[in-house]
Amino acid sequence: MRSWHVERIASRFIQLVIGLIFVAGVYTRNLSVVVNALLALAATFLPAILRRDWQIRLHPFLGMWLTTAVLLHAIGMLGPYHYIHWWDHVTHTLSASVVAAVGYTAARAIEAHTDAVHFPRQFMFVYILLFTLAVGVFWEVLEFGARLAAEAAGTEAVLVQYGLDDTLVDLIFDSVGAVLVALFGTATLSDTIDSLTERLEQTRP
Incomplete structure (x- = not known):
């Protein structure tokens, strides 16, 4: 499987998870979770925008690098920041x-x-x-x-x-x-x- 295809699948999965985190934040009325999930979700589209609109060549690893970083931050707002040192x-x-x-x-x-x-x-x-x-x-x-x-x-x-x-x-x-x-x-x-x-x-x- 080509690395670009792997990155696309991984990005969609990460966006889905962050979307679920956003829904959890709305359901629990947790403003910090909602705001951080929205920002994280927006960041996951950045690699595609750079490639499409700015013609910047990004290694597939770089796209997954960024999206993984924002995913872990969004998950952290659900509780790991408080309970996992x-x-x-x-x-x-x-x-x-x-x-x-x-x-x-x-x-x-x-x-x-x-x-x-x-x-x-x-x-x-x-x-x-x-x-x-x-x-x-x-x-x-x-x-x-x-x-x-x-x-x-x-x-x-x-x-x-x-x-x-x-x-x-x-x-x-x-x-x-x-x-x-x-x-x-x-x-x-x-x-x-x-x-x-x-x-x-x-x-x-």
Whole structure:
């Protein structure tokens, strides 16, 4: 069975599961489950949109990589985040690896597109780590802001934040995801980088 066909089947299955999670959130009137399921479901369509509308070549593994990350997050909102202590670590590592891949792909495509930018090979490791941590810090700020807004409005928080210790642990696992991409994931992204560079070339006057 071709890898593209496997990805399509896996994506449809993941979308079905997330759809069921959304229904569960509506049935239980759990706003955080509903909102996160909707966002996760929207994210599962991103690989197809990038391929169809932007002509970005994505390895089938990359599509499943993204959809698996959002699926685990959506499942976590049903309870695993509260009852399985390592669930948050897994989702942060996987999500951070997606962020790292995006940062690396964008940087390499821009570097290939213009002579004004050059990233030394030794610097890329540091760049991937710092980019991922910056996004991770932004996400933690969003979680903190969502909690404060929910407390002020007297409603349930859409994003869950457990305090400073939890934030520091989350950033550690964000770093793990970034390091994994820097060490092992860059080769998988080469074709995507080439197609993104081609897309940038089309924007030249």
